[in-house]
Structure formats: structure tokens, C-alpha cells
Amino acid sequence: MSLDAASRARFNLERAAVMLLDDTPLGMSILVQIVTGLGAKTLYRCATVEQAEQVASNYELDLAIVDGMAPSGRGYDFVRWLRTEAKEPNCYTPVLITTAHTPASDVARARDCGGHIIIKKPIAPKVMLERILWVAKEGRPFLFSGGYVGPDRRFRNDGPPGGVGRRREDLAAAAAAEAAAQTSPETPPEIRQAS
Amino acid sequence: MTSVRFVFPKVRLAELIKTPGGLTVAEALERAQDNLDTLKPTCVAELTALLEFAEAALDRLDPAFDDAGLADLYAIAVRGIGAGAVCGLPAADEALGSLCDLVDHLRTGGAYDRAAVGVHVQSWRLLMNPDLPSEAARLMLDGLRKVSARYAA
Numbered sequence: 191m192s193l194d195a196a197s198r199a200r201f202n203l204e205r206a207a208v209m210l211l212d213d214t215p216l217g218m219s220i221l222v223q224i225v226t227g228l229g230a231k232t233l234y235r236c237a238t239v240e241q242a243e244q245v246a247s248n249y250e251l252d253l254a255i256v257d258g259m260a261p262s263g264r265g266y267d268f269v270r271w272l273r274t275e276a277k278e279p280n281c282y283t284p285v286l287i288t289t290a291h292t293p294a295s296d297v298a299r300a301r302d303c304g305g306h307i308i309i310k311k312p313i314a315p316k317v318m319l320e321r322i323l324w325v326a327k328e329g330r331p332f333l334f335s336g337g338y339v340g341p342d343r344r345f346r347n348d349g350p351p352g353g354v355g356r357r358r359e360d361l362a363a364a365a366a367a368e369a370a371a372q373t374s375p376e377t378p379p380e381i382r383q384a385s
Numbered sequence: 386m387t388s389v390r391f392v393f394p395k396v397r398l399a400e401l402i403k404t405p406g407g408l409t410v411a412e413a414l415e416r417a418q419d420n421l422d423t424l425k426p427t428c429v430a431e432l433t434a435l436l437e438f439a440e441a442a443l444d445r446l447d448p449a450f451d452d453a454g455l456a457d458l459y460a461i462a463v464r465g466i467g468a469g470a471v472c473g474l475p476a477a478d479e480a481l482g483s484l485c486d487l488v489d490h491l492r493t494g495g496a497y498d499r500a501a502v503g504v505h506v507q508s509w510r511l512l513m514n515p516d517l518p519s520e521a522a523r524l525m526l527d528g529l530r531k532v533s534a535r536y537a538a
Binding site for chain 2: 200227253279316322323325
């Protein structure tokens, strides 16, 4: 997912309608500065879930960036509402969830509300752009099951990235190193060779 | 048996980002960073105000387990996360994250350590100093993480 910050590749967010939901003025300002810097021009700024529901009911959205709104976690409730109650096409809108901190009691709620991806604060512009480009990828199916409505969270397995060993190899290497350490826990190698 | 249904919606965003015009990645990231730089004074002021609230909340914290007091501190700290990176004080963000972890662990586990909370708030004050050597900040953050990890389930 890593993006080259010096890339000359072009993208265009000028015509995208982006909804931002954050209940803190500073959090909202940071989001606005990042998203406008990336080229978005149509922003719907919402400080409450009620405002966000109203916007989602009246305007077609291309992207929603929703803060989890800890400690209440009401941002997750909004995403669930969007998936289950909003009309098409907004119920399928790509959703990036931002969070400063997720309390242990809210982890399942954050995971299951129906967002595409969670971004932990502090948010760097590069990370935001990477995630926007990622959620914009076509062909991601939506899943309607008993307790979950949202994007399919199963990722295609493209194998390990180039240059990085596989987990199995990491484990084998770690086990070999541990076995070697146990063979002579305190004996220096040169003494073992001599005996 | 749960029934599962798949839908393949058309993502308009995918078409929009490919339309002619727009920005290069390099231009966009530079513009976004320039925009964020305009928020530096606001972020310093916000973090300072939150720190003062946190210090007052710490003073009010009961010596015995004080769930409401911890919830107040959590609500203050969580609002500040993200501001530090914008105003050149990224260590403050990490200290706030560690404070949120600690308070969450304490509330979840029903444990209480007022001194551990206090050291986080005091460190937050020290980490607001832009002239603090990075090695000192690193050591301080390592210590804070160890303190909060002590209460992780």
C-alpha cells in the first residue's frame, strides 16, 4: 500500500463529494486541511452524528471520513447506520474511520460497524492519500450477513511482498537461533571448538 | 443458518480519481503539509489548554479508585491525540496514547494507580517543550509505555 511521496502519478478528487465527521474542532480542522490539500473541493463538515445522517440522507457521497468519536464511539454507530439505513448509493460509500484511541470495550464495535479501513491518529497526509486510493479500488464486494453489513474484509492473498521473508521462515530462523542458544548458554564459541 | 449475500456496487470514487486534471501525488502531499503547517499555533494552544484541564483533573482524582475521574482524564487526553504531530511535538501524541492505554487498562481491569496516571500527565508537560532533546523524549516515552503495559490484561 506504500505510496511514493515524490510520485508524478495524478489523481483527481476535485469532483468527489466528501463527508467529514469529527466532534472536535481541531480534529475537523486537521481533516479539512489534509483533504483540501489533496484536492477535494466539496466537503460536508459534520460535528454530530445527527448532522452526518442528515447529509447522508440528502446528498450523494463519494467518500466519508468518520472519526470514531472516542470515548462515546458514536462515529461507529453512524457508519452502521449508513450501511443499514441509508439509501443507495450512499449505503455503499467508501468509509475511512479515524481514531485517536480505541478503548478495549469498543474494538469489536469499531471492527464490525462496516467501515473500509481504520486509520490511527496522528494522520499523515501520505497515509490519508494511500487509504483513499485504496478504498477507491473497484471490485470490492459488499457483504450482507446476519450481524454484519459492509465491505468484505477478506483481502486477496498476493503472497509475501518482495524482499520480506515468510512467517514460516521467520519462525524457523527464530527456532534455530533459540536452539543454538540453548546448546551452550554460557560457553563462548571458541572454548567449545577447543574441547 | 445465516444467509450471506454479496453485492458488487459501482464505486463512483474510482472513476472520479481517474478523471483528467487533479494533482500529482507529490503536489498533493506538499499542499496538504503546507495546509497543516498553518494549524501549528492552534495545535500548540489546544494541547496546552488540554494539558491544563488534565492537570486539574489529576488534582481532583480520588486517592481511591475513581472511575469517573479516570473517564474525565481519558476524554481530555483522547482529544489531544493528533495535534502533536501537526505542531512538531510528536512525542506528546505518544504520551497521550500511552495515557489513554493506561486509563483504559485501569478502568477495564478495575485496578488503580494514581501515581502512574500522574507520571503521564507530568511527562506530557515536559514533552511540550520543543527544545527537549530527542533522546530524553525517547527515554521518557519508553518509561511511559512500560508503566501502561504493566496494567495491560
